[in-house]
Amino acid sequence: MTRYIIQRLLLLLPVLLGISIITFGMLRLIPGDPARIMLGEHATAEVIASYRERMGLDDPIHVQYIRYLGRLVRGDWGRSISRQEWVTVELAQRLPATIELSIGAMLVACAVGIPAGVIAAYRHNSMFDLGTMVGALVGVSIPVFWLGLMLSYVFGFRLHWLPPSARLTVGIELQTIPEVYNINLTGPLGSVIMSILNFISNLYVFDSIVTVNPDALIDSLKHLVLPSVALGTIPMSIIARITRSSLLEVLGMDYIRTARAKGQHERVVLMTHAMKNAFLPIITVLGLQFGGLLAGAILTETIFSWPGMGRLVVERILARDYPTVQGAVLVIALLFVLLNLIVDLSYAFLDPRIRYG
């Protein structure tokens, strides 16, 4: 197992290098001088020349790439053009919102998808089964952004059940964990802890629980519902399908017949005997879908004015703010790769029959 993990991590290296080459290449492949793109249309020739000199843009391309890689590793991802803020700071502010939304979407997807799939498999060929399968096909065909717009129109605007956009109602105060508990650490380790605390404080639901703020908790949960449903629809449909087919396969096996023959209660047969074995493919799909959510978040966040990574990418592409786009693409790709790795490893971990050597 350890050997397999090490092997997988080593295989990750070329992929990570490839990702960095692509994000590095993004800025070089854009038609035009990167210096002019960075400094804007009004920069004078001298300013551009000195910028080229300073950034080493006249060096050979491989030298530039190695320098870029070195900066990435040191955590210097450059500054955004439009805000003059460190890219890493911007990303750290935006990432928690996306994580929160993805978790919300995944909870919705599992809460509906798994039971629907189980019932569909159990009542194989019933109307419920047909309905679930057709529903799942419609679910993967819905454009996320359209569903989002419709949900916010119906439930936000028309029925006033839920807020149509944003993460918190204006006027609801939410303090960070360091603010509430008066934490102020200094020194190298202290500043790392402080930034971690600030990072998790941006997970509003988590923060409002830790800082005991029931108003903010309810409000942030309400804001989370519609975007989560919109983003969760595709994984929900896929999870329902895979649950159904996986369970159907298991239910046809001899040991299930044996369990039934010895008079075991149907619920026990289904929930303990069958589900235990049916779960493996479900977990795989779950992990893969989590990665896919990162892409769906780009559209969902735009619809719901959700201040996450996805919306950041769209905003900055339209503003031609390439350092931030590079950073955001890099982070999303890294998360995606990491999630896939976790799925693979958990697969080996969960199924003792699988032995990677």
Next chain:
Amino acid sequence: MDEPPGLAEQIAVPTAGQSTVVGDPDLRSPAPGGTVPRDRFMLERQSKAPSSLWMDAWRRLTRDKLAIAGMVIIALFIIAAVFAPLLAPYDPIEQTLLQRRQPPSRQHWMGLDEVGRDILSRIIYGARVSLQIGLLSVSLAIIVGSILGAVAGFVGGWVDNVIMRLMDILLAFPGLLLAIAVVSILGPGLMNMLYAIGFVSIPVYARIMRASVLAVKEQDFVLAARAVGVTTERILWREILPNAITPVLVSGTLGIATAILDAAGLSFLGLGAQPPTPEWGSMLGEGRGSVFTAPHIVLFPGLAIMLNVLGFNLLGDGLRDALDPRLRM
């Protein structure tokens, strides 16, 4: 009928306790564990006329109600696309500013958009854009991906390694994000979006093609062909390609659905089709501000996208069941 049972029926041997419902493929039991070894599959394939696989598949496909529904939906959109000038009641880009945001009426079945264009006409013309993007981007991906995959599988060694690691890197990005990154490099626009969407799905077809080549390369009949002096090129076209065509066809059909969805998303963000092109995604993007005051502006383009994508998903699913029962979900 004296004709031997279909190839797929022979392979899919149901395990005990499973019922095999033939009538509605989507409700049939999943791919069972007990499958006949691959050698027999090859044997069957050789001993029968090559058309029988396709005849069987076609028979299964036409028995599949959901797949037929998919074909009907796609046919409707193709008719809309081909005969758009005849079917559309109005000019899709002509603005009647005095009547903007008018809800559906007798004259305008789907109402008018935020600058007073007839939404029904725009949706009919939009079928052209959507189908073109779907078909062209997937064709691009299939051609490039198949060549890369075939080369990787055939040549092997470091060439295989380099090509497939490159594909792994592309797969390290969520598809839509990579497409957005590519469009941000090339600049927004319909053609650039088409390239971007095609580009991101290359790895899928490269993998399929490589796997097919590897599966067939060592088979006895290819060895035999080599032994009698058949050229590599001929082996590729006559022996390997026909074996790869099934999974490519299934992935391609489902790929069109994804491509249409991604294209709509990119256009919605303003990175794809530019105004005043009647494209469903950009209709949604432009009409987004009117969602609370005139929801019909965003309702209909979204339904069009959904229905079109659903059509390809239904057909793709049906094709998978019909062509390769072992892959059935």
